[in-house]
């Protein structure tokens with residue numbers, strides 16, 4: 001990447017992973033971006049200064065992410081691309097074929113980060129360890145430079161560790177002020193696994209909270225910026241989704257203000273535990289398709 005060491009353009013810090021590679025702490029997510037809008041959305045984000053796109057086979061817009069990258073005029077090695085293995089592709093041959101399809105659609109020969117999207121403990125005899133071994137193989141083959149997991153609970157992470165596998169470098173889980181996901185975050189912290197927080201603003205659901213709006217007013221910032229800054233100071237990697245250019249600009253402008261300890265604590269105290277969860281629980285989610 002062409003950047004000052006330790007930052008991207010827009011001064012987004014890089015977070016060091018267990019394998020020594022560095023991921024831009026703020027990216028853009030493309031879940032629920034309609035395929036016909038995705039290339040523009042990605043090119044706009046890259047034009048603003050984003051250098052990290054969080055995608056997935058499940059989002060059905062990988063060809064358009066690739067098109068957005070080409071339209072941006074940036075070279076492949078200037079942008080961090082993440083993809084996630086679809087739930088229907090956990091069996092080894094299916095996983096290999098699905099990743100080849102992602103590479104072809106994205107128009108690249110490697111992913112920066114490949115994740116198992118969901119552990120699917122109720123499918124395939126709960127055998128995500130075999131699937132993980134395929135990710136290790138794909139990393140060895142150079143098709144994914146880093147490998148990680150998504151929606152893994154502590155028991156799932158322990159199962160990988162007990163099997164003696166390479167450690168995942170990230171665990172991408174639902175996390176925002178209403179769902180702190182403390183147990184998972186503690187395990188990750190203790191094992192050097194970086195937490196990627198999905199739905200970092202709870203799809204907008206935390207933005208009207210009086211604690212958030214009060215702190216936002218004190219800083220002359222938007223509620224979204226305050227919540228995203230809380231994530232940054234917690235050490236999370238985030239990739240808020242937006243199809244609105246002004247919000248894309250806002251969501252990356254997080255590095256010229258900071259929250260004090262009291263503001264951080266007030267936001268952390270908003271945790272509602274399981275009542276704050278907006279998406280499916282990883283122990284139950286088994287959707288394929």
Ligand SMILES: NC(=O)C1=CN([C@@H]2O[C@H](COP(=O)(O)OP(=O)(O)OC[C@H]3O[C@@H](n4cnc5c(N)ncnc54)[C@H](OP(=O)(O)O)[C@@H]3O)[C@@H](O)[C@H]2O)C=CC1
Pocket residue numbers: 028029030031032054055117150151172173197198199200201202203204207222224225239240241242243244247248250251279
């Ligand atoms: N691993 C997993 O299982 C999952 C991963 N993810 C990843 O996380 C990313 C982000 O999560 P997502 O669920 O999209 O939710 P987010 O928390 O990023 O919220 C997105 C929503 O908030 C709105 N929004 C964005 N920025 C602002 C702002 N500054 N002010 C007000 N509203 C705003 C967007 O509207 P608009 O677009 O109209 O501007 C959209 O409706 C996904 O795109 C995906 O990459 C998400 C879910 C699950």
Ligand SMILES: O=C(O)C(=O)[C@@H](O)[C@H](O)C(=O)CO
Pocket residue numbers: 031056058117279280
């Ligand atoms: O966006 C993702 O990455 C997801 O896995 C989820 O959106 C998930 O598919 C879901 O929320 C289903 O309701």
